[in-house]
Amino acid sequence: MSESSKWAPYIDKMGELLNQLTLKETHQDLTAGKALKAYTADKLAKITIGECSIGAARHIGMCTIFPLETYWLPLYVSLWDEQEKEISLLVDVAPTVDSFIDEPFRIKYLESLQPLWDKFANLPGIVPFEDDGLRRVCSIIYTAAVVPIEKEGMRLAALAPHTEYLKSYIEFVKDAPAADGEAKVKEIRRKIEAVKSEYRSYMKRAFGGGFHEDMIKVFF
Numbered sequence: 001m002s003e004s005s006k007w008a009p010y011i012d013k014m015g016e017l018l019n020q021l022t023l024k025e026t027h028q029d030l031t032a033g034k035a036l037k038a039y040t041a042d043k044l045a046k047i048t049i050g051e052c053s054i055g056a057a058r059h060i061g062m063c064t065i066f067p068l069e070t071y072w073l074p075l076y077v078s079l080w081d082e083q084e085k086e087i088s089l090l091v092d093v094a095p096t097v098d099s100f101i102d103e104p105f106r107i108k109y110l111e112s113l114q115p116l117w118d119k120f121a122n123l124p125g126i127v128p129f130e131d132d133g134l135r136r137v138c139s140i141i142y143t144a145a146v147v148p149i150e151k152e153g154m155r156l157a158a159l160a161p162h163t164e165y166l167k168s169y170i171e172f173v174k175d176a177p178a179a180d181g182e183a184k185v186k187e188i189r190r191k192i193e194a195v196k197s198e199y200r201s202y203m204k205r206a207f208g209g210g211f212h213e214d215m216i217k218v219f220f
Helices: 010-018 103-120 153-174 182-210 213-219
Strands: 024-031 034-041 044-053 058-067 075-083 086-094 143-148
Touching (some): 010 058, 010 075, 010 153, 024 213, 058 153, 058 182, 058 213, 075 182, 103 143, 143 153, 182 213
Antiparallel strands (some): 024 034, 058 075, 075 086
């Protein structure tokens, strides 16, 4: 990236919101070209936020939140791939149950985010996410885009879906009920593991060795 430009404040903005949770740090790795932190919190098994550079002209950020399998909650995923002229992004609040069958879950956690999805549908560069495998584990309200950076304000515009979805997710956590019975716990466990597996595979396909293997293990 040219000296006249700066990376978007991805970690700072996301971290400010995560601090609304009562976080207990479980992992920290701050080394050259890489920053990674993981936490637990009430009702949440793992919250991870990190960034790394791939060369001098590419900046990758990610935030994932996985609930405890004993709670009726979705999960949160944010992918951020920033270059000088464009930002590729994906942000999602994804179901941990079959949302077509579990109507209360769909209404509470997915349909309630429809206004945000509508709002960001006009973001420049909105496209279906390009990876078929990963798209299969996304919700019906995921937002993906390849945003052209025609002026620096576009970096903050591209960041807005990530922060707005995260604000909503944090509100969901506050009153999330316990999962109703062992069958529901098993369903949530299977879904979370399936999502983790797909994201691990995608990160390797998309970035190869550029996104550190140890970071993938911590995130997923």
